[in-house]
Amino acid sequence: METKSQSTLPNALPSGNSSEELDERRNSVDYISELPDAIILHIFSFMTTKDAVKTSILSKRWRSTWTSNQYMSFSLPLGSILKSFITFVDSVLLRCTAIKAKRFLYDGPCFALIQSSLDRWLQFAIKHGVEEVSVNLRYLRYKDFLLPRILFCCTTLVNLRVSQCCFRVFGTVNWCSLKTLRIDYANLNNDGMMRVLSGSPVLEFLELKSCVGVKHIMVESKSFRELVIDSHVFRGRASMLKISAPHLLKLRLLGNSRGGEFRLDEVSSLIEAELNFNMKIALNKVKARANLVKGLLKKLHHVTKLVMGSWCLQIELNAESVGHRVIAGEEFWNLVRWRIYQCLMHLKHVEIVDRGANLLAWEPVLSLLKFLLQNALWLDKIVINSTNSKSSQAFEPSPRLEVARILLSQPKCSPSAKVILRYPFQGCPSV
Structure with missing residues (x-):
């Protein structure tokens, strides 16, 4: 007779099993x-x-x-x-x-x-x-953690990400293997940043997010490929962040910045750039901010892919309107054609982040896209990207399709120019 304790054993077999089955179970392989x-x-x-x-x-x-x-x-x-x-x-x-x-x-x-x-x-x-080291500290009300000095001499380090850490640099930095560096929410200074960059000879990617204090990013290394500045915090009046990286291939200026301005000194190797930042401005500063955008575009005239956010697109239009009659739409872009002619000579790829489900919201950007189709000689494609926008949650894609239809009906300076609509819902193909 089976006892109660026997019936609860994990390996107990049901009655009636043959000896062959028992042998097979004993010889079964434990693949794990x-x-x-x-x-x-x-x-x-x-x-x-x-x-x-x-x-x-x-x-x-x-x-x-x-x-x-x-x-x-x-x-x-x-x-x-x-x-x-x-x-x-x-x-x-x-x-x-x-x-x-x-x-x-x-x-x-x-x-x-x-x-x-x-x-x-x-x-x-x-x-x-x-x-690889990643230190992500949470809860801003607590004191920042001071990174140990031994970290700055870690010759095996390849990837480093620190968030809300106290990034004080003392002495020489020896990051001879470092390829990726991300710094979030940190107080930096020029001297410390220069030590970091000079001590990272094979650095390929640098991202600074919501950082304050650094005024000059200068990288001579031929390995340096991509720079991302996200929500930069400028310190003091007439503050400026200068960027000098002759071998840089990709540059992204993103997020909400406060005060100051960006200046590109040496970026002759750039092939891709994204200007998707915005700044709070007073009415009397509109023209100054427009000059900022013009200065960036002048330095980016040789890139083959340019992504621009709505703030950068609208700021120059607003500048032309201050104190004068309102100049909008295609009239405005034809007015500034010769100012941006150099950009049009090299521009191949334009990407627009979705402006929303309302066709009226598309009007300022639509006039720019018409202008580019008619004047950009080597334009290869215009991408209307709806995949990450909040408005993409709407079930009705017709406003985007209407935008694409309008663009496809425009005369094109470049015979190979395509208009592509990226939409997240199945059954809505690219146009």
Whole structure:
């Protein structure tokens, strides 16, 4: 007779099984345990460290495999018990058997209790030759975390992203392997930035988001390919951010900026540019802001792809209207034709972010697109991008289709020019 305890065993078999079935079950392969170490470690690269530790229950083989994980990812949700979290991370690092650390990520607040521990964890990763570091600190009301000085001498670092950290640079920076650098919400200064850029000889990508203090970005390296300035914060009156990078290929000026202006000194290798920023301006500053946009366009006359946001498109129109009769639409663009003629000689790709479901909102941009079709000699395509706009949630695409229809009916200076409508709903193809 079966006892109660026997019936609850996880490996208990139903009555009536043949000996052949029993032998087959005993000889069945445990595919999880048979996985090569390289595959297991690759699986770990997609997990948080907490989830990687949980895999220890899968099989005997996996009980300690997580200790050789090279990818350390720690996240501290709001409301978590700090001491328990710190104890967990310390325990993981103490049991770590990996000779090299591929990645270290921390996402969470930086309370006083965390700061010394985070400094210690970063030093552990750096001493293990870490290649990727991401520190995302949350909750602005708390004091910024001062990045350890040893980080600036990490020769194995390839990718670095820091958010809301105190980015003070002392002495020489030795980031001889760094290719990608992202800095968010930081106070910077020219001297520190120059040390960073001169100490990163193979840097390819730099992004500064909501940063304040830096006034000059100068990169002579031939490796430097892309620069993104997002929501730059200018400090002081007549403040300016100068950009000089002779080998730069892509430039993006984005977001909401406050005060100051951008100036391009040396960007002769640029092939793509995006001017999708905006600034709050008083009525008496309209012409000054229009001169800012004109100055940028003059430096970008040789690019083959130019993306412009609505603020940059409208600011010059507003400048022409201040103190004079209102000049709008195609009359305005024909008026300024010779000012932007150099741009038209090289322009190949134009992308417009969706203006909305209302056809009336398209009128200012529509007049520009008509002008470009009629005057840009080498224009290859105009892309109307609705895929990321809030208005794309509307179910009726007809206003965009009407815009495309109007453009397709216009005479074209470039025989190969195409008008493409990118819309997110299935069944609405590109025009």
